[in-house]
Amino acid sequence: xxxxxxxxxxxxxxxxxxxxxxxxxxxxxxxxxxxxxxxxxxxxxxxxxxxxxxxxxxxxxxxxxxxxxxxxxxxxxxxxxxxxxxxxxxxxxxxxxxxxxxxxxxxxxxxxxxxxxxxxxxxxxxxxxxxxxxxxxxxxxxxxxxxxxxxxxxxxxxxxxxxxxxxxxxxxxxxxxxxxxxxxxxxxxxxxxxxxxxxxxxxxxxxxxxxxxxxxxxxxxxxxxxxxxxxxxxxxxxxxxxxxxxxxxxxxxxxxxxxxxxxxxxxxxxxxxxxxxxxxxxxxxxxxxxxxxxxxxxxxxxxxxxxxxxxxxxxxxxxxxxxxxxxxxxxxxxxxxxxxxxxxxxxx
Amino acid sequence: xxxxxxxxxxxxxxxxxxxxxxxxxxxxxxxxxxxxxxxxxxxxxxxxxxxxxxxxxxxxxxxxxxxxxxxxxxxxxxxxxxxxxxxxxxxxxxxxxxxxxxxxxxxxxxxxxxxxxxxxxxxxxxxxxxxxxxxxxxxxxxxxxxxxxxxxxxxxxxxxxxxxxxxxxxxxxxxxxxxxxxxxxxxxxxxxxxxxxxxxxxxxxxxxxxxxxxxxxxxxxxxxxxxxxxxxxxxxxxxxxxxxxxxxxxxxxxxxxxxxxxxxxxxxxxxxxxxxxxxxxxxxxxxxxxxxxxxxxxxxxxxxxxxxxxxxxxxxxxxxxxxxxxxxxxxxxxxxxxxxxxxxxxxx
Numbered sequence: 300x301x302x303x304x305x306x307x308x309x310x311x312x313x314x315x316x317x318x319x320x321x322x323x324x325x326x327x328x329x330x331x332x333x334x335x336x337x338x339x340x341x342x343x344x345x346x347x348x349x350x351x352x353x354x355x356x357x358x359x360x361x362x363x364x365x366x367x368x369x370x371x372x373x374x375x376x377x378x379x380x381x382x383x384x385x386x387x388x389x390x391x392x393x394x395x396x397x398x399x400x401x402x403x404x405x406x407x408x409x410x411x412x413x414x415x416x417x418x419x420x421x422x423x424x425x426x427x428x429x430x431x432x433x434x435x436x437x438x439x440x441x442x443x444x445x446x447x448x449x450x451x452x453x454x455x456x457x458x459x460x461x462x463x464x465x466x467x468x469x470x471x472x473x474x475x476x477x478x479x480x481x482x483x484x485x486x487x488x489x490x491x492x493x494x495x496x497x498x499x500x501x502x503x504x505x506x507x508x509x510x511x512x513x514x515x516x517x518x519x520x521x522x523x524x525x526x527x528x529x530x531x532x533x534x535x536x537x538x539x540x541x542x543x544x545x546x547x548x549x550x551x552x553x554x555x556x557x558x559x560x561x562x563x564x565x566x567x568x569x570x571x572x573x574x575x576x577x578x579x580x581x582x583x584x585x586x587x588x589x590x591x592x593x594x595x596x597x598x599x600x601x602x603x604x605x606x607x608x609x610x611x612x613x614x615x616x617x618x619x620x621x622x623x624x625x626x627x628x629x630x631x632x633x634x635x636x637x638x639x640x641x642x643x644x645x646x647x
Numbered sequence: 648x649x650x651x652x653x654x655x656x657x658x659x660x661x662x663x664x665x666x667x668x669x670x671x672x673x674x675x676x677x678x679x680x681x682x683x684x685x686x687x688x689x690x691x692x693x694x695x696x697x698x699x700x701x702x703x704x705x706x707x708x709x710x711x712x713x714x715x716x717x718x719x720x721x722x723x724x725x726x727x728x729x730x731x732x733x734x735x736x737x738x739x740x741x742x743x744x745x746x747x748x749x750x751x752x753x754x755x756x757x758x759x760x761x762x763x764x765x766x767x768x769x770x771x772x773x774x775x776x777x778x779x780x781x782x783x784x785x786x787x788x789x790x791x792x793x794x795x796x797x798x799x800x801x802x803x804x805x806x807x808x809x810x811x812x813x814x815x816x817x818x819x820x821x822x823x824x825x826x827x828x829x830x831x832x833x834x835x836x837x838x839x840x841x842x843x844x845x846x847x848x849x850x851x852x853x854x855x856x857x858x859x860x861x862x863x864x865x866x867x868x869x870x871x872x873x874x875x876x877x878x879x880x881x882x883x884x885x886x887x888x889x890x891x892x893x894x895x896x897x898x899x900x901x902x903x904x905x906x907x908x909x910x911x912x913x914x915x916x917x918x919x920x921x922x923x924x925x926x927x928x929x930x931x932x933x934x935x936x937x938x939x940x941x942x943x944x945x946x947x948x949x950x951x952x953x954x955x956x957x958x959x960x961x962x963x964x965x966x967x968x969x970x971x972x973x974x975x976x977x978x979x980x981x982x983x984x985x986x987x988x989x990x991x992x993x994x995x
Contacts (some may be wrong), residue, residue, distance in 0.1 A: 302808040528853075559924050560925065563924035566924050570921055570994075574917055574918025575911055576911035577907060
């Protein structure tokens with residue numbers, strides 16, 4: 300992981316980065332000749348791990364790929380990977396043989412081995428950059444497939460542990476920052492429109508999480524029967540630009556018609572972050588969301604959106620402990636989180 | 648009223664001013680030979696007004712006494728007097744002949760004419776200064792009585808419109824700032840103890856108001872059967888010093904054992920006041936209360952408690968409009984209140 304604790308997707312702003320935080324694509328793949336993970340014996344899983352490791356290293360998927368055995372790193376490090384959206388919560392739990400391969404130092408490409416599927420290949424980039432992400436993930440996929448056969452059916456496509464992933468095995472997720480739509484109440488329209496298009500809307504922490512701090516993940520729910528190209532095209536040229544434009548219009552309206560209310564919300568958040576001595580992770584995220592809105596609308600000057608993005612990452616529990624280099628209980632984290640945020644935002 | 652909109656009691660700190668905001672004594676008096684106000688005809692009330700005016704002016708109660716006819720000043724000015732605790736809300740409503748006499752420029756002595764009683768004489772001073780207040784009010788009372796007879800019964804003492812005031816007609820009220828007892832939850836003990844002693848506990852805005860911003864008014868409920876001296880002695884040497892000590896101990900405990908929680912509370916309040924763009928009067932009072940606690944405990948440096956006291960006065964609705972010299976609707980007041988507070992507390 301980066302010494303400065305900042306994943307590259309935080310810095311490569313990407314297109315529409317006033318609204319789009321990250322673009323993420325993941326592919327579900329399984330090696331031919333092995334049972335799915337949930338039916339595999341310990342020994343199968345070990346073999347899958349070895350095979351994956353060989354393919355990933357020999358395939359030269361990135362200039363440097365870190366291999367992280369989940370059972371050899373402490374819980375805190377696993378939690379850091381979860382907070383960086385590099386592995387799933389489920390994957391962090393450890394137990395049976397499982398690993399993650401992560402491109403270093405950029406962390407754009409990551410592969411979970413023996414999660415729900417043998418391989419969950421992911422590319423994560425800043426802003427709206429699905430085409431670039433797709434290009435990169437496609438190449439990684441090809442390089443592995445050049446070395447090992449994947450479970451594939453001519454009729455269904457790639458076979459996966461969960462039927463919703465069968466076919467292309469692709470999931471596209473875009474993390475959006477929609478504070479203005481939340482403030483105006485129009486977010487519910489977005490939710491309903493997404494549901495009609497069979498898209499899932501989740502919170503910052505993914506599956507099952509509420510939208511804290513007005514961050515929303517939009518992703519496809521099924522993969523069967525749609526080509527990767529159609530899905531991508533739909534997201535990149537249609538779904539996401541529409542929501543982006545909708546959010547921007549809401550921001551413009553706030554700026555023009557309810558500026559003082561917007562400023563009050565934004566500056567109160569900044570005021571609390573600059574002064575609090577105890578800060579919970581959720582509150583930090585919620586308030587940083589408003590500060591981010593203040594930055595991208597020009598209401599706040601002198602605070603960089605990149606610094607706010609970085610704080611969103613660093614104020615999470617495992618990151619807090621990593622930054623400070625020691626284990627902290629919840630009460631200590633609240634103190635240190637407040638201290639870090641004050642230092643970064645110029646508080647008193 | 649003072650050009651700088653600051654009543655003198657805000658500045659003359661007085662004893663125990665870390666906890667005691669003001670000491671207030673008022674006497675209820677009625678001229679002999681006239682019916683009580685609620686039974687008096689318009690003509691009686693007019694005569695009472697004239698009599699009171701003559702006695703107050705000729706009695707030279709203070710180097711300068713302003714005479715304010717309630718029916719000749721606009722509603723906003725009456726509201727300013729209420730917010731300064733110089734007249735009651737009821738008295739501000741106007742209608743029948745009524746007036747207030749106010750010592751200028753210090754505003755320590757004020758007399759409501761034709762409120763519930765013909766005269767309600769009040770002295771208001773900063774800190775714990777009941778003896779001084781009593782001395783001053785006694786002299787004012789004597790000077791009026793030297794000119795006109797008061798309704799008096801050898802058996803009951805001074806006769807008043809409401810039986811609870813019969814006797815000495817005295818009410819002692821001390822405004823206390825008890826944020827630490829509120830934070831530790833011990834305030835309920837104070838409330839119960841006060842009830843056992845037949846004392847009333849009210850909020851910042853007096854009768855019927857909740858304790859906003861942790862300000863509490865403690866006052867005697869009945870006057871019959873107790874000498875003024877006993878009451879005063881009880882308040883000044885017993886009741887109030889005990890509560891003051893109780894609050895100070897709670898503050899010390901917070902500083903020693905829960906300092907970070909105290910700091911968090913105090914600095915969050917300061918952060919919001921320094922940054923908000925919209926501020927309601929109640930929220931301003933609530934947050935200023937914490938800032939005041941921060942000042943008197945030394946948690947906040949560089950902010951003077953006198954300035955906080957003054958803001959507590961000036962952020963009230965009528966004062967806001969008086970400071971700005973124009974009538975403001977509620978939405979405008981919230982904007983201007985936030986602007987004033989930011990300017991005073993060095994906000995961004």
